[in-house]
Amino acid sequence: xxxxxxxxxxxxxxxxxxxxxxxxxxxxxxxxxxxxxxxxxxxxxxxxxxxxxxxxxxxxxxxxxxxxxxxxxxxxxxxxxxxxxxxxxxxxxxxxxxxxxxxxxxxxxxxxxxxxxxxxxxxxxxxxxxxxxxxxxxxxxxxxxxxxxxxxxxxxxxxxxxxxxxxxxxxxxxxxxxxxxxxxxxxxxxxxxxxxxxxxxxxxxxxxxxxxxxxxxxxxxxxxxxxxxxxxxx
Amino acid sequence: xxxxxxxxxxxxxxxxxxxxxxxxxxxxxxxxxxxxxxxxxxxxxxxxxxxxxxxxxxxxxxxxxxxxxxxxxxxxxxxxxxxxxxxxxxxxxxxxxxxxxxxxxxxxxxxxxxxxxxxxxxx
Numbered sequence: 001x002x003x004x005x006x007x008x009x010x011x012x013x014x015x016x017x018x019x020x021x022x023x024x025x026x027x028x029x030x031x032x033x034x035x036x037x038x039x040x041x042x043x044x045x046x047x048x049x050x051x052x053x054x055x056x057x058x059x060x061x062x063x064x065x066x067x068x069x070x071x072x073x074x075x076x077x078x079x080x081x082x083x084x085x086x087x088x089x090x091x092x093x094x095x096x097x098x099x100x101x102x103x104x105x106x107x108x109x110x111x112x113x114x115x116x117x118x119x120x121x122x123x124x125x126x127x128x129x130x131x132x133x134x135x136x137x138x139x140x141x142x143x144x145x146x147x148x149x150x151x152x153x154x155x156x157x158x159x160x161x162x163x164x165x166x167x168x169x170x171x172x173x174x175x176x177x178x179x180x181x182x183x184x185x186x187x188x189x190x191x192x193x194x195x196x197x198x199x200x201x202x203x204x205x206x207x208x209x210x211x212x213x214x215x216x217x218x219x220x221x222x223x224x225x226x227x228x229x230x231x232x233x234x
Numbered sequence: 235x236x237x238x239x240x241x242x243x244x245x246x247x248x249x250x251x252x253x254x255x256x257x258x259x260x261x262x263x264x265x266x267x268x269x270x271x272x273x274x275x276x277x278x279x280x281x282x283x284x285x286x287x288x289x290x291x292x293x294x295x296x297x298x299x300x301x302x303x304x305x306x307x308x309x310x311x312x313x314x315x316x317x318x319x320x321x322x323x324x325x326x327x328x329x330x331x332x333x334x335x336x337x338x339x340x341x342x343x344x345x346x347x348x349x350x351x352x353x354x355x356x357x
Contacts, residue, residue, distance in 0.1 A: 039307040051295035051313040074328035
C-alpha cells in the first residue's frame with residue numbers, strides 16, 4: 001500500500017515536470033542563435049542539403065563518434081555475454097519448418113532491402129536518412145533472412161572485419177580533417193561540389209557510407225548473437 | 235480558445251508515453267514488461283524533444299526546392315533536436331538489445347522472468 005502511494009507520488013512529480021515542456025511547445029517563433037548559424041552558414045561551410053546530416057556528421061561529429069562507440073560497446077557486451085556457452089548446447093536446434101511464402105519472399109525481398117539500405121545511406125546528405133537508418137535497414141534484411149531460415153549460420157568473421165575497417169576509416173577521415181582542413185571531422189578537404197547533387201558535401205557521403213556499414217554490421221552481429229543462443233524448441 | 239497544434243498533440247502523447255513507461259518500470263513484475271516500459275519511456279522522450287523543437291508553419295531542415303536558400307533561417311525548424319533524437323534512438327536500440335540479452339540469459343539460467351524470484355540482491 002505504502003509502495004503504491006509512493007509510485008503515485010513519483011508519477012505525479014514526473015507529470016508536473018513534463019507539463020512545463022507542454023507549455024513550452026509552440027511558444028518559439030524563430031530559431032535560436034546556433035540553429036540560425038547552421039541554417040545560414042551550413043550550405044557554404046558543409047554543403048549538405050540535409051541540415052540534420054550536416055549537424056550530425058560535421059558540426060557535432062564528435063557526438064556521432066561517441067554514439068558509434070556506445071553502439072559498438074553494446075554490441076560487443078552482448079556478443080561477449082551470450083558467447084559464454086552453456087554446456088548442453090551440442091545438439092542441433094529443432095525448429096518448426098517455415099512456410100513456403102516466407103521462404104520465397106525472403107529470397108526476393110532481402111536483396112531489395114539491402115539495396116534500399118545502401119540507397120538510404122548514400123543519399124544521407126541530400127534526403128532524410130543517413131548512416132544509422134541505412135544500417136538499421138540492412139540489419140532488418142538480415143532479420144528477414146534469419147526468420148525464413150532460423151538455423152542459418154551467420155559468418156561472424158565477415159561482420160567483424162567490415163565493422164573494424166569501417167570504424168577505423170571513420171576515425172581516419174576525421175583525423176584527415178585535422179591535417180587537410182580546419183579541424184577534426186571537417187568535411188571540406190574533399191571539394192564541396194555542387195550543392196544538392198549526389199557528389200557534394202565533401203567527405204559526408206564517405207563518412208556516412210562507413211557509418212552505415214558499421215551500424216549495419218553491429219546490429220547484424222547483435223541479431224545473429226541473439227539467434228545463436230536461442231535453443232527453445234518450438 | 236487557442237487552437238491545438240500538431241506539436242501540442244505530439245508533446246502530450248510523449249508525456250503520456252513517458253508516464254506509462256515509468257509506471258510499467260515501477261510496478262510490473264515481469265522482466266520483459268519492464269523492458270517494454272523502458273522502451274516506451276525512451277520513445278516518449280524522443281517525441282517530446284522533436285515536438286519542442288518544432289516551430290509553427292516551418293518546414294523540415296532539408297534545403298531543397300521547398301526552401302529559399304537566402305532565407306533558410308526563417309523557413310526551417312531547428313535541426314539540432316532532430317539530430318539529438320537520431321542519436322538517442324540508436325542508443326536506445328542498443329540499450330534495449332542489451333537488456334533483452336540479459337533477460338534471455340537470466341531466463342536460461344533460472345527458467346523464470348518474475349522479478350520476485352530474483353532475490354539475490356534483497357536486503
